[in-house]
Amino acid sequence: MLTCEAISEAAAKCLVKAGTTFRKDQFEAYRRAIETEKNENARWVLEKILENAKIARKKRYPLCDDTGIPHLFLEIGDRTMLPAGWLSAVHLGINRGLKVMPGRPMAVKGTVVERVEQSKGLFQDPGKVLPAPVTVKPTRGDKLRITVLLLGGGPEIRAKTYRIFHRRSMEGVLKEAADWARAEMSHLGCTPCTLAVGIGRSHAESSALMLEAMKEGRLDRQNPWERKLTAWLNETKVGPLGLGGSTTALGAFLKVGPLRASGVRIVTVRPCCCVEPRRATVALGNNQ
């Protein structure tokens, strides 16, 4: 059976990898963008982001100083044997990972009002940055798969969850969602973005689906709707850092969940910044 120590160690390593390492599809997306981008300043930004990713990978240094809020996506097989205290072990691993990476010490001290008003200062310990509520999903098999996603603050200012009247048109829903993002692009600052979109039955569900899109999406495997979302954003010519050019978005990740009989869809849109989605996954078997 899995041990709590193995779970903690895996979660800690997973967090560090998520915060310091571009995936292969991210490296390739940036290389493609540098090849095709004609705006000199835009290309300079893309080259700097790529250079940063290489240094971060080599030195195990955070990709961005905003190391983000850990969001955990756990998939538990129907034959996975979990030890007592397994979820606490995941949280302990996140705490350890934040200390090792290190994460940015940005947890706010105090009571409810003091936290909201940020009047009692911050914890110096990066491990005090607690994970967001955990998403758990059942799967087949005997594995526990832990995915750590690190969500930065900039995209949170620009993200939106709201209703869209679908009028029986997928294109209409996505166009309206893209318009939300297009309005925010030049203010995001950290473009090129990857647009994460969740469509569900409630605000909570569509947000969870957006997170799942961030977990699964690949920049080298884009479906036609994702390509369309990307093209709509690139039409804005906002470009990297908002300086102009053709690379406003590297791609889009779309996840549609079960839907209710209604003329309304609840849609979450998050323009992930130029180092996101920062994610890593580890799979643990019953004998680890």
Place this chain on the structure above:
Amino acid sequence: MKGLRDRKDVIKVRTPVDEETIRHLKIGDRLEIEGVIYCGRDAVLPRIARLFEKNELGTINVHLKGAVIFHTAVSIAGIGPTSSNKVEIEESIPILSRAGVKIHLGKGALNSKSIKALKENNAIFAVTPPTSALFAAKTISQRLVAFKEEGMEAFYEINVTGFPAIVAIAHGKTLFAQPPS
């Protein structure tokens, strides 16, 4: 003039920055900044602005004439631009420009009021990518200046070499594209 064009596309700017250097910079210019730059963001910039308005900046030994202010946290995770259009940061830009800040360094488009204030005070806004690992290689030293209680949002100064940036707003002009309606 302390801004020297050493290649067609890179201008070396040394702090403190003089008026003439700023007058010669234009949007799209690529900079490499050398010297001491201040770091502050949401929590501390309004406090710095209030001290200037009360003529009390001397109490924390801060001198903003010719200064560069980078909108960033400073922590063990490094440095990197935060959104300069967050209310507390953007509201501080006109006041700090009057106080002598010449380069505001951050990310994200600014509003027309900020663009106007920058022009009136011969100051500019430059942007830099969120490249913390790269910045670590460009940072020689760092020092806490004031407001330690704000943690990573305290007021710091860092000594940098070859710190990369692009001029995004200068003399009433902006590089920021507006999305089509």
